[in-house]
Amino acid sequence: MIDKSIIHWFQKDLRLTDNPALYKATTLGRVLPIYILDDSPSVRDKIGDASRVWLHHSLNSLNDSLDQSLAVFKGDPIDILSSLIDRHAITDVCWNIQYEPWCQKRDLKIIKWLEKKNIKIHLFNSSLLWQPDSIKKKDGTPYKVFTPFYKRGCMNSSIPEKPLPTVNLTKNLIKCETHQGIESLNLIPAPRWDKMMMNNWSVGEVRAKRLLSTFLKENICQYKTGRDLPAQLYTSRLSPYIHFGELSIRQIWHAAQQLQADSNTDCFLSQLGWREFSYNLLLHNPDLPCKNLKSKFDLFPWSNNQDHLKAWQRGQTGIPMVDAGMRELWQTGYMHNRLRMIVGSFLVKNLRIDWRKGERWFWDCLVDADLANNSAGWQWIAGCGTDASPYFRIFNPVTQGKKFDPEGQYVRRFVPELKKIPLKYLFSPWEAPKSILDHLGIRLGENYPKPIVDLKQSRLEALEAFSSLKQNVI
């Protein structure tokens, strides 16, 4: 029955290697590969601006490896599937499951509808190492703390499945003449701020594989301590590839497993565990992106200072370490993990701005914006998540800079205004003697901002606000 016509619906699995749904499709017949951009305004299906740029390039790259046969559409999936099924006499539809709550809801509807039309459906988990509902405590409830989740839950569970081979589709592709083309998705912004950003990246499955192998060969050996140094390249920077599925999480897991097991490898693997944990949290708490997991934070007296929010977003807070992180985000669509914690702590604690405003900004600016990771990360840093950093764990961006950017390379790269200032004052230029600043032509408040808040004062105010919260609840 090689003449059957099968749809593979690409979602966040933009790859040909280890793609279970696509693999299944090729075993069933000829394959019509499609992608649907659903821009309708329900919950959170509208992806952020930076991610849209990435998606554009990723789809192009996928289309190239599909011999220009990727059929691309915009609109309601049911309408689109419906007309494709009729036009091409489709018998089966395959896709890999996404675990975002709005996707799950959407899929239920689509599955019901396909079943009614007598279309066979083939669904696979390929975005998580473990089936998310399989990791439970002994009493059957989901884990709320990372360490036992990972150590007991994941590590005692079955070994993640081995990656599947790359599919060979060249002779089995169905060309669809009616699709709209990638350009029609309008993923590229005007004006073209995306070009600068994308200079930092090379998108696509082939390049992703190369990056993975370089990372495993050269950088993972210093991962455990190196990953905290934002000036160095010891992190994998694979997050956007993972998000869009240009690499499968199993490929990464098994490739890393093949290395000699040591504390660096273990530390890297446990980061993949954090991702699993975030998805589990999201699955069991569909409100994770918008609701405090600890509800006593619902009464927290957040600040509405728009000037502060704007200064944070633009990297103009006058705190060099914070500004460096925010500018890295703005310029590259990415931020080193250490900085995500530092700027998050600063927004939520020193500025006392609602973590959801930070989450929104990251969502728009990150090329790796991922609903589960982003929401879980913000709840963690804000202290309102289940397994959260306590609210009183307030990062001091000066101390953090001295510790993790000891030579100042990272701050100097993104805050060139302070390029020449001695290391001693790089992280706190307001403490520099006037003579030094004068000599270097640095005029605080003119060509680099004065700090928008006093670190010590705002820290105390944050602690104060937090303790008032405790009293309110009791």
Next chain:
DNA sequence: TGAAATGTTGGGGCG
């Protein structure tokens, strides 16, 4: 996957 305040200890300078 903090930081600051507070407590403790031990060595050296010095009367």
Next chain:
DNA sequence: ACGCCCCAACATTTC
């Protein structure tokens, strides 16, 4: 030789 002070270095507690 001794007690005293100072303070760095480290440990513990608190937010």
